[in-house]
Amino acid sequence: MNARLRSVSLLAALVLSVPALAAAPNDAVAKPVKTVVQSVRYGKDLAALKNFGGEQQARFLLGDAWDKASTEQRKEFIDLFHTLFAKIAFPKVRDNFKNLIDIAYDEPEVNGEEAKVGSTVVIDHPMKKQELKLKYSLAKDKTGWKVVDVAVLGDSMLTGIRDDQVRPLLKEGGWDALMKAMREKNKELEKVTLK
Numbered sequence: 471m472n473a474r475l476r477s478v479s480l481l482a483a484l485v486l487s488v489p490a491l492a493a494a495p496n497d498a499v500a501k502p503v504k505t506v507v508q509s510v511r512y513g514k515d516l517a518a519l520k521n522f523g524g525e526q527q528a529r530f531l532l533g534d535a536w537d538k539a540s541t542e543q544r545k546e547f548i549d550l551f552h553t554l555f556a557k558i559a560f561p562k563v564r565d566n567f568k569n570l571i572d573i574a575y576d577e578p579e580v581n582g583e584e585a586k587v588g589s590t591v592v593i594d595h596p597m598k599k600q601e602l603k604l605k606y607s608l609a610k611d612k613t614g615w616k617v618v619d620v621a622v623l624g625d626s627m628l629t630g631i632r633d634d635q636v637r638p639l640l641k642e643g644g645w646d647a648l649m650k651a652m653r654e655k656n657k658e659l660e661k662v663t664l665k
Contacts, residue, residue, distance in 0.1 A: 499578035499585045502615050503606045507589075511567045515556045515664040523616030524548035526609045530618070531632045535640055543645055550652040557662040569595045583610040 502521040509518035528548055529536050536544065576588035584607070591602040607619040619628040639648040 496578045496580070499580055499608060499615050500575055500587050502608060502617050503587045503589070504575065506617050507573065510560050510563050511570070513564065513665055515560050518560070519552045519556055521617055522552060523609050523611060523618045524552060525611070526616065526618045527551065527628060530628050531636045532640070535645065539645060543649070546649065550656055553664065554652060554655055554659070556664050557659045566593055569593050584608065585615065
């Protein structure tokens with residue numbers, strides 16, 4: 471009876487551990503999103519940026535121009551893009567989070583090396599309570615899952631940046647015009663420090 475009880479307990483432990491093992495990959499996918507959100511919320515901008523997929527973002531933003539860029543241009547673009555994004559977008563997000571009530575995350579949808587994680591953000595602003603639906607796009611690289619894009623109300627952040635800012639500058643003057651504009655904007659924002 472004791473041996474039978476042990477084998478039943480072992481079987482129960484195995485059965486109970488299967489869902490936990492199955493959930494682990496989803497936790498790995500959702501973790502970068504949650505880290506970015508919490509890091510931005512509490513002013514840890516550099517920690518948030520470590521969870522962004524810079525190369526994947528750059529490839530999307532620049533298209534064919536990315537393949538033609540030198541290693542130095544690629545590195546500078548990613549560094550400047552992340553710095554500018556953090557200096558411009560993160561303070562606005564933090565301002566909204568002052569009235570944050572709750573964030574609920576959906577189960578990740580994983581498709582090979584890409585994934586999507588939805589979330590519902592509830593903001594209780596003095597003027598109006600809001601419920602925002604966000605959809606994060608992630609990509610897996612050699613270091614793990616990275617946040618690539620976020621869609622708010624169905625509008626992709628990266629698509630807006632690409633179409634409104636990056637493409638016009640590339641069309642106007644190629645890499646030189648793009649990098650010049652990014653350097654100038656960064657200089658203009660040099661008083662904004664990232665922590």
